[in-house]
Amino acid sequence: MDIERALACYEAQQYDRAIAICQTLLAQQPQRLDVLNLLGGIAFKQGEWSEAIAHYQTLLKQYPRFATGYANLGRTWQQIQGLPEAKAAYQQALALDDSGTQWWFSLGHIHWDLGEIEAAIACFEAVLGRDPHWHEARSTLSLLRLLQGDFQRGFADYEARPSRRDLAETFPRGDLIWRGESLRGKTLLLLAEQGFGDAIQFVRYVPELAAEGVRVWVRVRPPLLRLFQGLPGCDRLFSTDDPIPAWDAHALLMSLPYLRQTTAKTIPAKVPYLHLSPHCRPGFPEAPAGSKKVGLVWSGSPTHRKDSDRSCSWAEFQRWLDLPQIQFYSLQKAPRPEDAEAIAAEPRLIDLAPQLRDFWDTAAMIQELDLVISVDTAVAHLAGALGKPAWVLLAQTPDWRWGLQGDRSAWYPTLRLFRQSQRGQWTEAIAAIRERLTPWGSDPLSAAS
Structure with a gap:
């Protein structure tokens, strides 16, 4: 059959041939469900997101009870961060057929990204109710429980993560x-x-x-x-x-x-617990007399699943550089290409990255600073472990270790947290930090109170 040839071409990644066959079939039967669905799948594979969405929407107008079509539409919206649209599509798919375990899993991730934690937990519990051995669902559920502060169940379920399981x-x-x-x-x-x-x-x-x-x-x-x-x-x-x-x-x-059966009350939170071993320290560029020294990190690893949520742009941090009596230093390793040129041309910023061979060098530089301001990166952890003052900018739905509320960290007493109030919007956090930097006295911690 022609549809089987189209599917064979699709599996062989011969997308142009598959499209040509599908178009021939649609000319004969414009409402063929399998052909419309396959065209959406081809567009998805090619990264033609708008085209894929159009194919699925056309299909669903003709077959409004086709659950897989809604799931495929949701998957496509999710790929381009159209989370409200993706959520609605997956919910419709599950209303028609609630047996789709993968759909529950995907919807759980969407709820998580939207900050709808209880709804996300319900989705992953639905997954495990259907497949108790889906370890990824269990380890993901553990992160949500930890985010809520449920350490007992969270750390127990976190043992299902691949690195521990294998x-x-x-x-x-x-x-x-x-x-x-x-x-x-x-x-x-x-x-x-x-x-x-x-x-x-x-x-x-x-x-x-x-x-x-x-x-x-x-x-x-x-x-x-x-x-x-x-x-x-x-x-x-x-x-x-x-x-x-x-x-x-x-x-x-x-x-x-x-x-160690850690609870919120038994976290080993005494700092510093890291101390610099004796090595030759890299040279530190001194600040003008009387200036505070502030290190900056605005982006994390681009390969992190939630990098787009937790990383900021250099342009956002640049808004502080006009503040008097503060010398800013970059601790940013491997800045994004769009930031590197701007950093090099910025006379108000001293770039320390060329001197940072490893985390010992970074720690040595942090010891010279009065304050570190960072998004959720290893540098924030390092400053906390060294007992140095640091202000950390957090996404609306942060990593589990920062919890959902408050401006203090149970893990690092010298850290202060600045949270987004809206996903993807750093304006309020950036403004709050500027407000605290402007009248900065001798104590970075009191400035954040």
Whole structure:
């Protein structure tokens, strides 16, 4: 049949041939559901989002009870961040057929991105009600529970994340995975995972483990090696490339809150818990006499799933540069191409990036500053771990560790949080920071109160 040839061309990524066949079929039968749906799918694969939406909308006018058509329309709107439209489409699909587990999963992510946390939780619970073994749904649900402050269920479900679930297969000696039993007098190897900020946040557990008589070894990526040489309680430090002698048990760093049964009241929040080990410090460009020194970071990793939510533009931060008695420094590594030229041409900003070889260098620079202002990046965690004042700009729906409310962090006492009131809009947070910088006295923390 011709539709089978069109599908074969689609599977072979011969999209032009598939389109030609579909157009021939529509000339004969203009209302063919399978052809209209396939044309939408081809446009989606080609990144022709407006065309895909048009095909699905045409299909749904003729077949208003075709649940898959609404789901495909929702998927397309989601791809271009048309979240309200995507939500409406998925809800219509599920009203027609609530068995679509993937649709519940996608709708859950949309609710999450829109800041509709209870609705997102309900969606992921619906997924798990239909498929209890969908680990990604469980680990995503855990992040939402943690965001709400439900540490008991959140950290337990976070053990379903891929790095923990597959640990026995991805790291030697699966029989040595630590379950939380006493390790006094024994060696515990802690494995960093995910982002640099995650490792910086959760090495806070090392000193208390060492105080309980555990010999703690830590394995991290090379950019963190020199920084963690100043970690109290760390007996040995390994790079991900180093061979490791025999150990007694191992665990992922981000499993420690679960293994230690951490609650909101028992977070190890004493800072600083990182200290600079002796190395040759990079030169620090001095500020004019009497000026405060403020470091800036306005964007995170472009590969992060929520980068568009959590990163800001240099143009937003640039609004502060006219403030008197403040010298601004850039701690931004690898600025976006659209920002790099503007930074180079900005005489009111001193760029420290060329001197930042690793996180030790960044920490050394932070120690010279009076204040760090950053979006949600590893630098914010680093400033907090060093016990330095930092102001952190957060998306309307932030990462779980910042919670949903308040201007203080339970994890980092010296951090102050500036939250978006509307998704994608930094204007209020930028203005609030400017207001606090303008009359800035001797204490950055009091300025943020």
